[in-house]
């Protein structure tokens with residue numbers, strides 16, 4: 623049992639997109655987890671499985687076509703779904719929960735200097751704060767993060783992609799949010815620039831500016847380097863949640879196993895090896911089949927898997943959504959650096 627403070631508690635969260643044709647795209651389904659103080663929690667899963675929708679939903683602010691269906695989110699003990707939209711905008715978004723979107727680099731307004739962007743943003747939360755104070759605060763934060771404060775006088779166009787991304791991360795965390803959700807913050811960057819963005823995020827965390835992080839990526843090696851725990855998401859659901867080493871080196875859910883085996887490792891002899899790939903595709907989130915959502919692609923699926931919806935089963939330090947868990951655990955697995963073979 624952990625004694626760490628819970629920063630975020632998500633219970634059975636369900637959210638969906640309402641299409642103009644009246645259909646519901648059920649992007650987040652029955653997601654539950656806790657995020658503790660001092661923790662970096664990774665979310666992995668293939669494109670379209672609902673990672674970004676989950677991170678957006680955690681702010682409590684639902685902009686059409688995204689809609690809330692059911693469940694609760696407690697941020698430092700406060701149920702954010704009980705708050706009104708003005709409170710969420712002023713007191714939660716950016717101040718307690720900061721979502722750094724995938725297209726963060728484009729979040730900056732190209733027509734205004736970085737410093738004016740920061741002033742506008744801060745004024746929304748702290749209308750009485752003087753411009754001079756805002757600039758001072760931003761300069762100090764930039765300097766403490768080894769970011770040149772001269773960029774405040776530049777336009778976004780004058781910055782490289784990596785610098786823009788780092789600036790966005792620094793601005794998004796100016797108000798010391800307790801939870802930061804970084805959504806693929808490095809996916810559009812080259813490897814060395816990726817490293818500098820990750821370093822910046824780690825620094826914010828190590829300096830205690832940010833108390834806990836949700837890190838979304840499909841780049842599993844990145845998760846391996848920074849996360850304490852990982853959730854694997856498939857078709858709107860978490861299918862496995864556990865410690866980073868367990869999920870990456872010894873995954874249990876058949877989908878987690880397939881995901882880990884799909885990692886490209888720069889190893890000798892890899893060139894001649896055939897890359898494992900999963901047959902089929904995830905279910906259409908408008909028409910979710912009964913039973914396990916992965917059943918159609920799962921090498922271990924039996925008739926039972928398609929009959930009832932599958933709940934998460936808790937093991938010691940891990941939870942897994944699979945009715946064949948006993949079969950998997952008793953089969954004796956051969957663990958490989960990135961995955962498990964039978």
Ligand SMILES: Nc1ncnc2c1ncn2[C@@H]1O[C@H](COP(=O)(O)OP(=O)(O)OP(=O)(O)O)[C@@H](O)[C@H]1O
Nearest residue numbers: 639647649668669670671672673674675676687907
């Ligand atoms: N604005 C929208 N309107 C309708 N459907 C949407 C919208 N945004 C996302 N979706 C759908 O919701 C599902 C989940 O999308 P989401 O972007 O959350 O996945 P993701 O795991 O973050 O993918 P990626 O890694 O590619 O960003 C997908 O089926 C997607 O097509």
